[in-house]
Amino acid sequence: MTRSLLSLLLAIGLGTALPALAQEEQSTAPYAYRQLDNPAEEERAQALMESLRCLQCQGQSIADSDAPIAGSMRSLVRERIAAGEDPEAIRSWLIERYGDYVSYAPRITSLTWPLFAVPLVLVLLAFALLRRRFGAKQDGGADA
Amino acid sequence: MSDLPAHKPRRWVIWLPLALFLGFIALVLIGLLRPADRNVASALVGKPMPAFDLPPALPGRPGLNSKVLTNGTPHLVNIFASWCVPCRVEAPQLAALAEAGVPIEGISVRDSTENLQAFLDENGDPYQRIGADDDGKVQLSLGSSGVPETYVIDGKGKIVYQHIGEIRPEHLGLLLDRLKEASR
Numbered sequence: 581m582t583r584s585l586l587s588l589l590l591a592i593g594l595g596t597a598l599p600a601l602a603q604e605e606q607s608t609a610p611y612a613y614r615q616l617d618n619p620a621e622e623e624r625a626q627a628l629m630e631s632l633r634c635l636q637c638q639g640q641s642i643a644d645s646d647a648p649i650a651g652s653m654r655s656l657v658r659e660r661i662a663a664g665e666d667p668e669a670i671r672s673w674l675i676e677r678y679g680d681y682v683s684y685a686p687r688i689t690s691l692t693w694p695l696f697a698v699p700l701v702l703v704l705l706a707f708a709l710l711r712r713r714f715g716a717k718q719d720g721g722a723d724a
Numbered sequence: 725m726s727d728l729p730a731h732k733p734r735r736w737v738i739w740l741p742l743a744l745f746l747g748f749i750a751l752v753l754i755g756l757l758r759p760a761d762r763n764v765a766s767a768l769v770g771k772p773m774p775a776f777d778l779p780p781a782l783p784g785r786p787g788l789n790s791k792v793l794t795n796g797t798p799h800l801v802n803i804f805a806s807w808c809v810p811c812r813v814e815a816p817q818l819a820a821l822a823e824a825g826v827p828i829e830g831i832s833v834r835d836s837t838e839n840l841q842a843f844l845d846e847n848g849d850p851y852q853r854i855g856a857d858d859d860g861k862v863q864l865s866l867g868s869s870g871v872p873e874t875y876v877i878d879g880k881g882k883i884v885y886q887h888i889g890e891i892r893p894e895h896l897g898l899l900l901d902r903l904k905e906a907s908r
Contacts, residue, residue, distance in 0.1 A: 608834075609859035635764050635869035648834055649869070652860030677867030679767045 611658035612651030618662070625658045628667040631684045632657070632674065641684065763888045766867030766875075773801075773881045774865045778855025781832045781840055788829050788855030794881035798906035800828045800899070801875040802851070803863060805835045806843035808871040810890035815847035817891040822850035826903060830854040833863050833871055874899070878906035 616622040626643060632653065634645035642650040642657070653674075660670050674682045680689070688696055768774070773790050780787035793799050802818060804811040822828050830851035832840055835858070857863055866875065869888075876885035876899065885902040887895065 609861070638762060638764075649860060649863070652834075652864055655859060656861060656864055674864075675767075677767055677865065678764055678869065681764055 609652050609655030611655040611662075613654075616658050616662055621661050622658070624667055625654075625661040628661070628670060629654055629657055632671070633682050633684060635678065635682065764869040765888065766869075766883070766886050768867045769883050769886050771883060773875075773877055773883055776855075776862045776865060778831065778857055778862055781830070781835065781854040781856035782837060782844075786853040788831060788853045790881065792829065792853065793877045794879070796879040797827060798879055798884075798903050799877045800826055800903070801831060801866075801877055802828055803831045803833060803866070803868050803871055803873045803875075805833045805871045806839040807835065811843075811872045812847055814872055814890035814892070815850075817893060817896055818850040819848045820896060821891075821899065824900070826900075827852050831857050831862060831866075833857050834860055876902045876906055 616625060629643035630641050632642045634640045634642050634647055634650040634653070636647040636649050637645050640650075642653045657670055661667065671683055671685070680687060686692060686695070773793055775790045777789045778787050793801070800821065818828060828850050830853065832854055835856070840854075855862070866883075868886075872890055874887040874891060875883050876887075878884050884906045885899075887899065891899065
């Protein structure tokens with residue numbers, strides 16, 4: 581008897597404690613957890629979502645993340661793709677709002693061009709050095 | 725070894741790889757030891773507020789249309805939610821701002837009417853209007869990456885400042901300064 585009373589009290593206690601741990605509401609965005617019906621469109625949306633950063637869990641793409649804001653972003657991407665918008669236009673729309681950080685696809689800008697230029701310069705430099713060294717040796721070999 | 729080029733490299737050149745390596749180590753150490761800023765700021769600061777029209781978050785209260793932000797007086801737009809703990813922390817500061825006569829408009833993100841009502845009953849209600857952004861689209865269109873965030877909008881609807889995270893007491897002066905600048 582006392583035991584069942586105790587468990588009843590415990591249950592009531594737990595029941596009233598739960599609302600204090602209120603969780604974020606699931607996004608009402610329609611395509612957060614639903615794929616597009618058209619497979620070609622879904623494929624395009626998926627490719628774009630894999631190259632967009634979740635703003636909350638910043639190491640993940642919005643395709644991988646379960647954060648609610650990522651759900652909102654997925655739905656935004658899918659709805660716009662379904663409306664016939666170009667994936668790169670959607671990416672630009674997001675970059676306009678969040679900066680380059682939101683995109684995993686690097687762009688060449690006034691800030692990032694050295695990242696692309698330096699490897700090319702190093703390869704050319706290596707080529708020039710090797711040619712000087714081995715070119716000279718070959719000449720020597722022809723003489724011998 | 726005898727077929728190496730005859731000319732010797734200059735003496736300092738042999739130290740060059742070590743110097744480069746140490747420079748690289750220094751760079752890595754700086755990157756490791758300096759705490760990185762993980763906030764994603766909106767790129768829309770200095771640009772006009774995107775147009776939106778949100779339905780009321782509470783019955784009997786007005787929703788939020790971006791047109792009210794162009795009525796000539798500066799506004800604060802506070803992005804918040806009942807499920808967000810820092811939003812509770814900033815509630816007294818928002819109340820103080822509302823008391824100082826600052827019009828505060830709310831955008832409630834991914835929330836429900838019951839939870840929102842309970843949150844306002846508990847923490848006070850400084851808002852003139854509260855728009856319900858249930859799918860988070862307006863939050864995305866403003867370049868906001870989380871809650872709470874507070875935007876200062878000048879009388880013409882231009883975003884002049886974005887405050888990321890909760891407003892603590894020490895931020896009040898800064899926000900009031902920004903509002904004063906915006907009213908000029």
